[in-house]
Amino acid sequence: MRRFVHETHAQRVVFASGAAREKLAEEIGLLGASRVMVLAGPSEAAVAARVTADLPVALKHDEVVMHVPVAVAERAREAARAHDVDALVSVGGGSTTGLAKAVALTTGLPVVAVPTTYAGSEATSVWGLTEGEVKTTGTDPRVLPRSVVYDAELMLSLPVDLSVASGLNALAHCVDAMWAPRTDPIDAALAAEGIRALAAGLPLVVDDPGGLPGREQALYGAYLAAVAFASAGSGLHHKICHVLGGRYNLPHAPTHAVVLPHVLALNGPAAPEAERRIAEAFGTTTALEGLEALRTRLDAPRALRDYGFREDQIPDAVVAVLPVVPESNPALVTPDNLQQLLRSAWEGATPR
Incomplete structure (x- = not known):
């Protein structure tokens, strides 16, 4: 029931x-x-x-x-x-x-x-x-x-690169809302529509920065994303990014844009229903395929090292993130796979 x-x-x-x-x-x-x-x-x-x-x-x-x-x-x-x-x-x-x-x-x-x-x-x-x-x-x-x-x-005055990073930050709200601690079917529905709107709007922003249609779609999607996130709570992605931002003073939106696909790669296989809904919202076979296609289309931020995060800070970040991992996270988070996730995000590797 x-x-x-x-x-x-x-x-x-x-x-x-x-x-x-x-x-x-x-x-x-x-x-x-x-x-x-x-x-x-x-x-x-x-x-x-x-x-x-x-x-x-x-x-x-x-x-x-x-x-x-x-x-x-x-x-x-x-x-x-x-x-x-x-x-x-x-x-x-x-x-x-x-x-x-x-x-x-x-x-x-x-x-x-x-x-x-x-x-x-x-x-x-x-x-x-x-x-x-x-x-x-x-x-x-x-x-x-x-x-x-x-x-x-x-x-309209928000530069394209900042629009992309900010829009992917909004997309992270949608993805996290699919498996956050308080998520429910209403949150999932809002998040799925948010993904669809952002995936449609952000490429239009890149192609025509001075046009309103893309900006309106992205803004609508960002609002839905925030409403879903507000109800569902902070999932693994946001816990990681809050640690990275506060502890190492990394810029908020680019950090989210970089980390998101790596969290999706970890959690997606452990949450098949959420993965299916995300993929459907992108119109692709898998969620990660849809996200990576969008990130390529937008020339999105790729590596945390480009924003001031150092390789020698990865072990410290692992220690700081582990205590705040939500108990409800669909995938088991260990020191090893968390370190691999952060290393991949640091170097801009293909998420796996």
């Missing part, structure tokens, strides 16, 4: 290509906010200024750092308190959304997210903070943005 419990997060989602400024003002109006803190890194300053032009902005905060160091989060929290803000608006990718979540975690302030990448953090109640070499993650309903404004036009 089929038995499962599925929890759907309460969140408004607004898809409106070309209308971020108008829709964001409407969302802030629904909150009744009168003193808004806008969080956006320097590279997103112009976009943030444009889409928040109609808001009652009390503070603009631009200290955005990858993996959200605790000290950075504390400074943002203090700024929010000092300016007596009553709502947070994040304009940017996962690091910006993560900073807004860190502020919401301790203040309870509502967040409205305006994503400019396919990171997906805006659709989850997952937060992450880094202190020293350790990245700690958790879930809390306070950090889930009250609403998200998706405007595919804001993605």
Whole structure:
């Protein structure tokens, strides 16, 4: 008999290509906010200024750092308190959304997210903070943005290589959701549709970076991926990448893009039903065949050594990852096969 419990997060989602400024003002109006803190890194300053032009902005905060160091989060929290803000608006990718979540975690302030990448953090109640070499993650309903404004036009300025890495990060949410600790049939359905949309949209982004159809498909797929991941929880792939990112300061999206096929190669044979659904979403005979064909088509990131991970760090990474491997992972994870997985990802070998 089929038995499962599925929890759907309460969140408004607004898809409106070309209308971020108008829709964001409407969302802030629904909150009744009168003193808004806008969080956006320097590279997103112009976009943030444009889409928040109609808001009652009390503070603009631009200290955005990858993996959200605790000290950075504390400074943002203090700024929010000092300016007596009553709502947070994040304009940017996962690091910006993560900073807004860190502020919401301790203040309870509502967040409205305006994503400019396919990171997906805006659709989850997952937060992450880094202190020293350790990245700690958790879930809390306070950090889930009250609403998200998706405007595919804001993605047009995202370079193709970053679009590919960010899109494959979203794809990793889908794959991990197939066998994560809390996965259920609804998560699997969302993840499969997310894979289909991303596999259709990302090649269009590469072929026509200035066109909206590919950007809209990828953004739709990234949202579905994040919703599936939020419900299913962190699987092996995300546990590995969180360790690599926090411990060795590796860039988030490229790390996910590199590691994903190696985790799929390990888990796929041990999870035949999930493997079948992933393959069907790609329209290929096997899941790994579909993923590798897409990665080749996109000229995706291949090797962790290209992003600062050193060969001599592999044994240390194995020791750090093993304690956080989910008990429900379909394949048995051992020191030996984990070391082989990380070595293959480091050198950019063909996943097997």
